[in-house]
Amino acid sequence: MLMRPFLDMQFGDRIITLMAALVLVLQIAVVAQRWIVTHIRIFAIQSFLLATIAATIAWFNHAPHIYIAAALTLVVKVILVPILFERLVVRMDIREEIKPIINVPLSVVISGGLTLLGYVVAESFYKQNEPGLGHNELAVAISLFLIGFFTMINRRKALTQVLALLSLENGLFLAAISLTYGMPLIVELGILFDVLVAAMVLGILVYRIRETFESIDVSRLRRLRG
Amino acid sequence: MERILESVIQLFLLLALAPLVTGVIRTLKARLQTRRGPGILQPYRNLYKLFRKGMVIPETASWIFSATPWIVFFGTILAGLMIPMVAADAPLGLVGGVLAVIYLLGLGRFFLALSGLDTGSSFGGLGSSREMTISALAEPAMMLAIFTVAIGAGSTGLTEIAGAAIGQTWRFLAPAQMFAFAALALVLIAETGRIPVDNPATHLELTMIHEAMILEYSGPYLALVEWAASIKQLVLMTLLINCFWPFGLQPTWFGFGALVGIGWLLAKLLFLSCAIVLLETVNAKMRLFRVPELLAVAFTLGSLALVSTFLF
Numbered sequence: 183m184l185m186r187p188f189l190d191m192q193f194g195d196r197i198i199t200l201m202a203a204l205v206l207v208l209q210i211a212v213v214a215q216r217w218i219v220t221h222i223r224i225f226a227i228q229s230f231l232l233a234t235i236a237a238t239i240a241w242f243n244h245a246p247h248i249y250i251a252a253a254l255t256l257v258v259k260v261i262l263v264p265i266l267f268e269r270l271v272v273r274m275d276i277r278e279e280i281k282p283i284i285n286v287p288l289s290v291v292i293s294g295g296l297t298l299l300g301y302v303v304a305e306s307f308y309k310q311n312e313p314g315l316g317h318n319e320l321a322v323a324i325s326l327f328l329i330g331f332f333t334m335i336n337r338r339k340a341l342t343q344v345l346a347l348l349s350l351e352n353g354l355f356l357a358a359i360s361l362t363y364g365m366p367l368i369v370e371l372g373i374l375f376d377v378l379v380a381a382m383v384l385g386i387l388v389y390r391i392r393e394t395f396e397s398i399d400v401s402r403l404r405r406l407r408g
Numbered sequence: 409m410e411r412i413l414e415s416v417i418q419l420f421l422l423l424a425l426a427p428l429v430t431g432v433i434r435t436l437k438a439r440l441q442t443r444r445g446p447g448i449l450q451p452y453r454n455l456y457k458l459f460r461k462g463m464v465i466p467e468t469a470s471w472i473f474s475a476t477p478w479i480v481f482f483g484t485i486l487a488g489l490m491i492p493m494v495a496a497d498a499p500l501g502l503v504g505g506v507l508a509v510i511y512l513l514g515l516g517r518f519f520l521a522l523s524g525l526d527t528g529s530s531f532g533g534l535g536s537s538r539e540m541t542i543s544a545l546a547e548p549a550m551m552l553a554i555f556t557v558a559i560g561a562g563s564t565g566l567t568e569i570a571g572a573a574i575g576q577t578w579r580f581l582a583p584a585q586m587f588a589f590a591a592l593a594l595v596l597i598a599e600t601g602r603i604p605v606d607n608p609a610t611h612l613e614l615t616m617i618h619e620a621m622i623l624e625y626s627g628p629y630l631a632l633v634e635w636a637a638s639i640k641q642l643v644l645m646t647l648l649i650n651c652f653w654p655f656g657l658q659p660t661w662f663g664f665g666a667l668v669g670i671g672w673l674l675a676k677l678l679f680l681s682c683a684i685v686l687l688e689t690v691n692a693k694m695r696l697f698r699v700p701e702l703l704a705v706a707f708t709l710g711s712l713a714l715v716s717t718f719l720f
Contacts, residue, residue: 196581196582197581199582199583200581200582200583200586202583203583203586203587203716204586206712207587207590207709210705210708210709211705214701214704214705286701287700287701287703287704288704290701290704290705290707290708291704291707291708293708294707294708294711294712297712298715301715301716318583
């Protein structure tokens, strides 16, 4: 009796939709906040939610290999990457606020608009009234993409752009896992190590940019043109 | 006859409970900050003290200054009688729905802003202008969230909205409901002058918003305005909890059920108060120019809520 809701597909769908909605809210929160450390922590929470979504999908679809993807997400994106970046922030002694190109209220409203666009696009992908998990997650995933791109454009600092790229990758992961119930494990592994390596390389790159230009503001990179 | 009894009970609850909620929030906040705090009954003592005092009315003030406390107080009470508190069936539910409630509160705010300007003191005008700026930004977010709930119930009548909520206890897990709840919670913070937006305990003129408007009031008028402010807070909190967490809300008023309803109401109010206290303690007051950012988030959440009712 106690276990019954945990076997019910509809209950699973509801939980996943709820968590996907939270992921979306966190993505908008990223646009609204001003501190790099907060950005890193929000990214960690968002990745944690994604790992939970993956685990829930694994449970309800009896697909054990997704557990491994969930565990890897947990290790790489929730623990390793945030620690790496927080260390970088401490080492580079970043204290100033993020200054977006478009002001914050407008950015938030634009991300709201991008979410709507995501929903409109996702609408054409699935048939109405078709049962199963991952009904709304595609819309959320596309919105994550679009807002991730927008954040990359909207930020001047290299580190926040890298973080935006990673949350864009979170969108990819969500799309893959909700549409296909998990890609083959080897692909999953590849992507995750890719992310880890990319994060490390970009971290070093950011550090180098900082060493050379005394700032991680990418608009200064133009000086390379001599 | 029953209606009258219901109204009297709800009126009593509104008048008696509102200062208590304010007192509980203050005391909990003090405890969380390891202060002793004035005790949960302090707002009652304040009101009692203020009602016995004489008052000073500025020479420059017109009739608006003396009419405002009454309009604010009775407007808020009337709004309070139109919301479901103990049972889904609101005593004056037939008079108007959620829009009437919001704009009755808006009428009070309008007159407070006028009276802030009326005395001609610069701080009053400053408070009025800030209050109007914030409410102009909060209102769209609030309306979007309210409409989301109203679409779910198929009516803007609060009795129907609360009734529909009772039917589906776990509905609050739906994304639309969650977005709407988050938007309305942010608006609640802005409207009741809680910490990230305004500091209810401040007496530093430069940061005041609500307090600056009522700076010239004293004695019984100040008591009325403060009482109305705490009733408004209670009304908005009740609206939030009864639309989104309908546990224990009774469909109708009858004997024992009403007691259960009151018990649940108190429990949920206490829970929400704890959440507010926690939020107020961990956050610092925002700079005034940052407030639009918070309200932009509320607006976006509200519009997402409204859109996702059609999509999910």
